[in-house]
Amino acid sequence: MAHLFQVGAGSGGMTVLDIVCRDSRITHVTLIEPDIYKPHNVIRHQFPSSAVGQRKADLAAVWLTERRPDLRVDLLPCDLLDPIHAAAIDIAVQACDLGICAADNEPAKFHFDTLMRRFKKPWTLGEVLSGGIGGFVHWFAAGGPCYGCVASFLRRSVNVDQSKPPDYSAPGGPAPETTIPASRASIEVIAALHAQITLQLLTQPADYAPGFTSLLLTLEKVPGIFDEAFRTHRFRIPRALDCLICREAMSPADLDRALDDALARLR
Ligand SMILES: [Zn+2]
Structure with a gap:
């Protein structure tokens, strides 16, 4: 009996959702996905070209309930950051057991992280690198590193894809024009890994202790970036003590102590 809260039903997000919902422990899904299914989605997506023009959220619900008639699927066909829907989103996150982020843009990932930390929920995130040369799966636990800790650590230490991390799925979406779309094969590999870890x-x-907090799987040899295809890199990323996003707010007692220390130095 588990309730999933997922954002994103692009080609990668839909694969994660499809695989994860085959598990009978999942009895309830809340899906946030505002987009309409477009002609350019067809090449990488489960849904047929006859579905173009419909909402991806509705198509996902039909897809899932055709395979799992017992599954409860709640749809929020809105933007995750839309303040009009913030109260409904909070209620869903509070009630869920686990979050799946398959969002295709950084503001949504940071917002998803904020929601999950607020309600102390574990969650996972998959990212396919530009051109489908590899991808990351990250998992997050309450009290562990936040998405900001992870993103800044990887930016400092990994030489992959200096452009914006692309999406699972959205050529023509908010990703820059220069981003090379990933192939369906690359998206499926990383999405299946994301589902397995979830x-x-x-x-x-x-x-949960798989020996990493972020897993990178290379799919291609790319000179100067990846020496080999099909190599895994495991990152155990700690919480950054100076992280502006997840460091603990100071309690009044801490503030008093900090003030005393500061005054003592002035004396
Ligand atoms: Zn942090």
């Missing part, structure tokens, strides 16, 4: 985290939400 199901493992669901099994052990309190003590």
Whole structure:
């Protein structure tokens, strides 16, 4: 009996959702996806060309309930950051057991992270690199590193894809024009890995310990970036003590102590 909260039903997000919902433990899904299915989506997506013009959220619900008639699917066909829907989104996040982020833009990922930390929910994130040369899967636990900790760590230490991390899915979406679309094969590989890690985290939400917080799988040899195809890189990314996003707010007692220390130095 588990309730998933997912953002994004692009080609990668839909694959994650499809795989994860085959698991009978999942009984309830809340899906946020505002987009309409467009002609350029067809080449990378499960849905047929006859579905163009319909909302991806509705298509996802039909897809899932055709395979799992017992599954409850709640749709929020809105933008994750839309303040008009913030109260409904909060209620869904509070009620969920686990979050899946398949958003295609950085503001949505940071906002998803904020929601999950506010309600202390574990969650996972998949990212396919530009051109489909590889991808990341990250998992997050309450009290662990936030998405900001992870993104800044990887920016400092990994030489991959200096452009904006693309999306699972959205050529023509908010990703820059220069981003090379990933192939369906690359998207599926990383999405399946994302689904696998999500199901493992669901099994052990309190003590999941796969030996990494972020997993990078290379899919191609790219001179200057990846020496080999099909190599995994495991990152154990700690919480950054100076992270402006997730460091603890100071309690009044801490503030008093900090003030005392500051005054003592002035004496
Ligand atoms: Zn942080």
